Structure formats: structure tokens, C-alpha cells
Amino acid sequence: MRITRVFGAALLALGLAAGPAAADSSPSPSASADDSAPTRAGTSFRTAAEVRQGQQATASASTGDYLYWSFPADVGQRPTVEATVKLPAAHGAQTWQIDVYDGLRRRQACQYGAATRTAGQGASTVDLACVLRTVRGWSEPWGNDPLPGTYYVRLTALDLGSADLGKPVGAEVRVDSKDIGGAAAADGSLGKPLVPGIAVKSESDGGGSRTAVLSSFGSDDGWSSGWWSDRWVWTAIGGVLAALAGIGGYALTRGAGRPSRVPPNV
Incomplete structure (x- = not known):
């Protein structure tokens, strides 16, 4: 007994x-769609449009442009980036690709997903996806492991005919993530997340001009301490x-x- x-x-x-x-x-809940989702993309890392996980960003551009967005990812998350390009009614075959970079602007490999696809002549859309590796709390200095902080998404056309340059296209980008938890925990943590000081949004100063501000990704988003899992x-x-x-x-x-x-x- x-x-x-x-x-x-x-x-x-x-x-x-x-x-x-x-x-x-359990998977982290996705944020509901709201009016704060960006409706335009940046043209460089410095002007990348800020999108939060669970939001669907949209943008109108021209074929041949480089489109940039940024999003935050924390320890234990496995981000998934999905993009849809709406092509013009008449076009030739063209290849589109999404690339994901971390806060140090190191290109991160996709664990799986079709990050590069070719749209045949007459196709109306092309869908791309990139599932990153799980974000770690710490890594060796020479490693290329994904670390907590800001990530950048770049969408562009790689191979297209000169007749298609400049034609209008529409883009939709969405970022979600799955919380892997302690299975991906590492012994160690960064002193600070990899969040660049250059802003991803701008605000007006007293003179009416628009200047860069500090990135809004920070402690308010609840960056994990790195030791608990x-x-x-x-x-x-x-x-x-x-x-x-x-x-x-x-x-x-x-x-x-x-x-x-x-x-x-x-």
C-alpha cells in the first residue's frame, strides 16, 4: 500500500x-489580420517593411524590383515564409525566388520548401515557401545557425525576358512559426538579439521630413532570456x-x- x-x-x-x-x-498562435499589416515593400535591407508573424503583407511592384520585408523570430521558433506573386496577364517564362537573411545579413538555408520556382508563360501566380531551421539561443562564432532577432525576406525575379521588365506585379508575404520548445534548446544564450539599429519604419521629425528610427522589434515583443526551456x-x-x-x-x-x-x- x-x-x-x-x-x-x-x-x-x-x-x-x-x-x-x-x-x-504547442504551436504559437498566429496574430489575426489587422490594418497594421504593411501594404508596400522596401527596396533594400535598410528600408525593409516590418511584418509581424501571422500578418499578411502585400505590395505592388514592377517586375525586376527587389522587394524586402523584415520580421522577428525568437529562440525555439521554426519560421515559415510563404510568398505569392501575382503575374501580369501576358508574360513569358520567369523564375522567382525568396531569400531569408538573419540580423547579420547572413543568408539562411531553407530546411525544406520551394524557395525558387519558374512560372510558365501565361501562369497567373507563382507560390514560394521557405521553412527555416529552428532558431537557437546560442551558436559558435563560426557557425551559421539561425539566432534570435530580426530576419529579412527578399523577393525578386531571377530569370525573365527583357519584354517583361517593368510590368506590374503584386506580392503577398506571410510569416508564421512553430514553437519547437526544449527539443532545440542549446547550452548558452546571446547577450542581445540580432536586431539592427537601422529602422524598418520611418516617422516625421519636427521639420516634416521623414527620418529613420530605431527598429520596433525589441523587448516589448518578449525576447526569451535564453536559459529557460x-x-x-x-x-x-x-x-x-x-x-x-x-x-x-x-x-x-x-x-x-x-x-x-x-x-x-x-
């Missing part, structure tokens, strides 16, 4: 501990299970190797 009570209490404690961990590992919970659960296994084994084998006591002969 005592062993049963011990195991019952332990299972109850494990259930209470695993609840928050399961909640943390749900793997601490699972490590504690493993320790409790190991202790229970030791207690249970001792209780089951207690006295098995001792000789039975026989009353002395009188």
Missing part, C-alpha cells in the same frame, strides 16, 4: 509538471522517475537475500 501511495503521488506531480511543458511546446521540466521528471525506480526496486527486493530467522533450540 505504501508503494502504491508513493507512485500515485508521483504520477500526480508528473502530470502537474508536464502540463505547462505541453502547453509551451521546457527541457528543464522533462529533466526534473526524469530525475523523479529514476528516484522512484530506485525506491521501488529497493522495496521489492528488501530482505530477499537475508536468511530467515529460526528460533534457537532450547
Whole structure:
């Protein structure tokens, strides 16, 4: 009975501990569509339009332009960038590509997804996708691992005929992410997220001209501290299970190797 009570209490404690961990590992909710989503794209890293995860950014441009957006990604997230290009009614075959760069402007490889696609003559749209690797809290200086901070998306046409240059196109870009949790945790953290000081939006100064301001991606978005993850919970659960296994084994084998006591002969 005592062993049963011990195991019952332990299972109850494990259930209470695993609840928050399961909640943390669930996909992060997407932000609902609102009027704050950008309706134009930047033409360089410095003027990239700021889009938050869950928003769908739109832009009107001309074939041959470079279109830039930026978004924040934190530790444990696996971002997915999706883009749709609406092509003009008449056009030749053309190839489109999306590239994703981190805060140090290092190009990040796509884990999977079609980041480059060719639209045949007469196609109305072309869809692109890039699923990045999970953002880590720390990396070796020579590594190219994705780190927390600002990421840049560049959309452009790579291969098109001279007759298609300058034709109007429409672009839609959406960024979502899946929260991987402690499975991707690393031992270490950055001192600061990789957020450039150059702004992705502008505001008017007193004279009426528009100047760059600091990026709005920052501590208000709740950058993780880098040391806590749900793997601490699972490590504690493993320790409790190991202790229970030791207690249970001792209780089951207690006295098995001792000789039975026989009353002395009188």
C-alpha cells in the first residue's frame, strides 16, 4: 500500500509538471489580420517593411524590383515564409525566388520548401515557401545557425525576358512559426538579439521630413532570456522517475537475500 501511495503521488506531480511543458511546446498562435499589416515593400535591407508573424503583407511592384520585408523570430521558433506573386496577364517564362537573411545579413538555408520556382508563360501566380531551421539561443562564432532577432525576406525575379521588365506585379508575404520548445534548446544564450539599429519604419521629425528610427522589434515583443526551456521540466521528471525506480526496486527486493530467522533450540 505504501508503494502504491508513493507512485500515485508521483504520477500526480508528473502530470502537474508536464502540463505547462505541453502547453509551451504547442504551436504559437498566429496574430489575426489587422490594418497594421504593411501594404508596400522596401527596396533594400535598410528600408525593409516590418511584418509581424501571422500578418499578411502585400505590395505592388514592377517586375525586376527587389522587394524586402523584415520580421522577428525568437529562440525555439521554426519560421515559415510563404510568398505569392501575382503575374501580369501576358508574360513569358520567369523564375522567382525568396531569400531569408538573419540580423547579420547572413543568408539562411531553407530546411525544406520551394524557395525558387519558374512560372510558365501565361501562369497567373507563382507560390514560394521557405521553412527555416529552428532558431537557437546560442551558436559558435563560426557557425551559421539561425539566432534570435530580426530576419529579412527578399523577393525578386531571377530569370525573365527583357519584354517583361517593368510590368506590374503584386506580392503577398506571410510569416508564421512553430514553437519547437526544449527539443532545440542549446547550452548558452546571446547577450542581445540580432536586431539592427537601422529602422524598418520611418516617422516625421519636427521639420516634416521623414527620418529613420530605431527598429520596433525589441523587448516589448518578449525576447526569451535564453536559459529557460521546457527541457528543464522533462529533466526534473526524469530525475523523479529514476528516484522512484530506485525506491521501488529497493522495496521489492528488501530482505530477499537475508536468511530467515529460526528460533534457537532450547
